[in-house]
Amino acid sequence: MAKYIDADCRLCRREGTKLFLKGERCTSKKCAMEKRTGVPGMHPTTRKKPSEYLVQLREKQKVKRAYGLLEKQFRGYYEKATRMKGKTGETMLSLLERRLDNVVYRLGLGASRAQARQIVNHTHILVNGKTVNIPSYQVKVGDVISVKEKSAKSELFAAVKDAKVIVPKWLEFDSAKLTGKVVALPTREDIDLTIAEHLIIELYSK
Numbered sequence: 001m002a003k004y005i006d007a008d009c010r011l012c013r014r015e016g017t018k019l020f021l022k023g024e025r026c027t028s029k030k031c032a033m034e035k036r037t038g039v040p041g042m043h044p045t046t047r048k049k050p051s052e053y054l055v056q057l058r059e060k061q062k063v064k065r066a067y068g069l070l071e072k073q074f075r076g077y078y079e080k081a082t083r084m085k086g087k088t089g090e091t092m093l094s095l096l097e098r099r100l101d102n103v104v105y106r107l108g109l110g111a112s113r114a115q116a117r118q119i120v121n122h123t124h125i126l127v128n129g130k131t132v133n134i135p136s137y138q139v140k141v142g143d144v145i146s147v148k149e150k151s152a153k154s155e156l157f158a159a160v161k162d163a164k165v166i167v168p169k170w171l172e173f174d175s176a177k178l179t180g181k182v183v184a185l186p187t188r189e190d191i192d193l194t195i196a197e198h199l200i201i202e203l204y205s206k
Helices: 008-015 023-027 052-066 071-082 088-097 100-106 113-121 155-162 197-204
Strands: 125-127 144-147 171-174 179-182
Touching: 052 071, 052 197, 071 088, 071 197, 088 100, 088 197, 100 113, 100 125, 100 144
Parallel strands: none
Antiparallel strands: 125 144, 144 179, 171 179
């Protein structure tokens, strides 16, 4: 499967906002956005006013890169959202939030979504007591997400037990037991990224 292998910080600079792809580094002085605010490349852009299409494209790229998805995967969420009840943009964001790798990240078990995806891939995570190694797995209300007993002894998860984790209101987390629970479906207010989802819907609906 294809994946992005270039520097993550270039993506933040390209979109002009922090996407929090590098965990704690993004909140420190080492963050590339603190040092170089311009877009990557040899020559800065000369366009004074971006076109409507460019604005829509940049918004789509920002969200796609924040969640670590490729184009085919991201469009799949849009198409699924169009077949569901409710506002398409908000439904699409809810589906993205309910990905298992994102839930692991939201629970503080991974410093970034990329690390959370790796944690899931390496079979450290249980959903309702069963191993799930699919990052795109969609969690449901009532699902219990936990760390395998053997994995919980590692340095990575031992550090989580001592950390103060602030989780969104649609999740509950017991840091001592490294166990989380989905208590509700995520709503638009639970998305902490600055996203204008209507621009993405306009782009795809052309």
